[in-house]
Amino acid sequence: MAERFRCTKQVGVLKAKHGMPASDPAREEQQIARLMRLAEDADLDPVFAEKWFNFVVAEVIRHHRSAAEQPAAD
Numbered sequence: 001m002a003e004r005f006r007c008t009k010q011v012g013v014l015k016a017k018h019g020m021p022a023s024d025p026a027r028e029e030q031q032i033a034r035l036m037r038l039a040e041d042a043d044l045d046p047v048f049a050e051k052w053f054n055f056v057v058a059e060v061i062r063h064h065r066s067a068a069e070q071p072a073a074d
């Protein structure tokens with residue numbers, strides 16, 4: 001999780017720099033579909049996998065919004 005947040009924080013900085021929105025619902029739909037397939041293959045409840053993903057992405061979007069409020073650091 002720490003490594004994922006390190007990566008998504010960089011994504012947030014780039015999105016802010018280029019004036020892109022914090023969230024990308026189409027991308028999230030793709031990721032949820034993939035994750036639910038992986039969960040089914042692993043005999044994990046796909047609804048739980050989706051809930052976990054939404055929980056994580058909400059935090060990422062919070063980071064992205066906070067990055068967009070910071071003055072550009074370059």
Ligand SMILES: O=C(O)C(=O)C[C@]1(C(=O)O)C=C[C@@H](O)C=C1
Pocket residue numbers: 008011012022023024025027028031056057060061
């Ligand atoms: O792929 C992106 O555009 C991201 O910002 C990363 C991410 C994610 O954490 O997976 C976060 C927010 C978006 O709504 C979709 C995906």
